[in-house]
Amino acid sequence: MEIFTDIYLGDSKEKLQLLPDNSVDLIVTSPPYADQRKSTYGGIHPDKYVEWFLPISEQLLRVLKPTGTFILNIKEKVVAGERSTYVMELILAMRKQGWYWTEEFIWHKKNSYPGKWPNRFRDSWERLLQFNKDKKFHMYQEEVMVPMGDWAKNRLKNLSDTDKIRDNSKVGSGFGKNISNWLTRDKAFPTNVLHLATECNNKNHSAAFPEELPEWFIKLFTKQNDTVLDPFMGSGTTLKVASRMKRNSIGIDIVPEYYEMVKKHIKPVELYILEPKPKYEKSKPERSITVR
């Protein structure tokens, strides 16, 4: 079966209207955080954030299949010495809109940005909010299980070497207790805490979104030939991963540079899959590119 990748240049609120109802299995996205990434996205004032996002999430709710999932990566910034509350207000507003707030995963950023301030430490985690349209949704838990044979090793690997040094007293004792429960199994389920480093190599326009992040959720919530949507695709990390994993993907971005970059990169990705594909231009609005 063939996989498609559609990309759109424009405002998500508008472009999403071109998509049919109940057509997407998974939405994974990282919208511009309030007043951040000003140089590329213009910045949204914290007070206006909810108001700005709700029309988009309304469209997302429409295009998502009842069995689908929406993963929203976001973190509130510090405003005048305290954490801003717009993320909490957004969650409350989205629930009124009809979303279920199923779960909050934590992304522990092992290499968070350095800095020192008199009243706080470095921020090294972000929220990964899981929203659903229905209480019943597809979840393929066994796809993200971690090998059991070296369960302890894997758990330890999740923590950096320095963490191990820092926590040496408790690491061992914690395992001793539960290990007997697991000896008979060969795989273990993960938890709702993800330990990943941010991308820090010098690519052009490197994404702050490590590939492992969308990959994990794509494995967990979709199967092959399902459709993944990223309404703020940026450099296209989610789409790239989706293609590699044989999922259809749809991306939208308002920044022409990103749109062009993703457009250029779709081909190499297709070659990467090493499957012969017929050239074929789908009859779609000119802003949409389809690669088959």
Added chain:
Amino acid sequence: MEIFTDIYLGDSKEKLQLLPDNSVDLIVTSPPYADQRKSTYGGIHPDKYVEWFLPISEQLLRVLKPTGTFILNIKEKVVAGERSTYVMELILAMRKQGWYWTEEFIWHKKNSYPGKWPNRFRDSWERLLQFNKDKKFHMYQEEVMVPMGDWAKNRLKNLSDTDKIRDNSKVGSGFGKNISNWLTRDKAFPTNVLHLATECNNKNHSAAFPEELPEWFIKLFTKQNDTVLDPFMGSGTTLKVASRMKRNSIGIDIVPEYYEMVKKHIKPVELYILEPKPKYEKSKPERSITVR
């Protein structure tokens, strides 16, 4: 100087009224979670949680010194398949009450309990909400510094060009000073993610609060002879740690069994400090015990 430990049996909302204004340096507590631990606390319905907690947080705001800090350990439970929103509503309500929501630390519970559900993974993190009365508060960051990673020794040999360039952005005098700072440095500041195992040996108390947790915050936010308050002391972990660290402590609990247990344990703790102390009964209401 001597250290006191006061404990009260009763409802926090009422007992807190016995404490003077601006008298506490740090509040660390883990209140009963909504509708959980029913057998011991009776349980508070998620819908009533904010309403139940606000009169208590109002008293906490009164007794806390302007330079003090309030650490609230809490996590919303799952209700009808989705995360409940009472924690977010509580944060919003406490801000209206006059609190600053300075930061949200994550407690990553490394050995969270095994379990399997069709639609979610094991919950292995909790919130540690930091509230303050004033934007200026005491924080002794150097007390909780951790060993640097192994990469540091490589860094000593040769500073990378990037580091030189970044450091060069300031005036020459600052550059030299900065290098020397790095060369002599062997510790780094932590982040806002704490990796601790849950305590398993405390079967009598339904809340698993590892000693490292209050210890870390007591080190960070208080110095010797400061006063620490836990309005839901349970088995008294916070008080025990505070005593060991030579901080005064005040504990309240509504459950007689906990009150009696803590009362019995105060003596051993005092012996643990290995300091001769004069026997002395303070003249206080009979519900308050003072150990000197």
Added chain:
DNA sequence: CTGCACTATGAATCGCTAA
């Protein structure tokens, strides 16, 4: 092919100064 050394950089935040 493994291993070690080196380099670039990541959704940061505070406080002061200038307009």
Added chain:
DNA sequence: GTTAGCGATTCATAGTGCA
């Protein structure tokens, strides 16, 4: 008064290059 701009500060990781 208020806000916008900029300097100062800082840690850990993955990729690249070379032995």
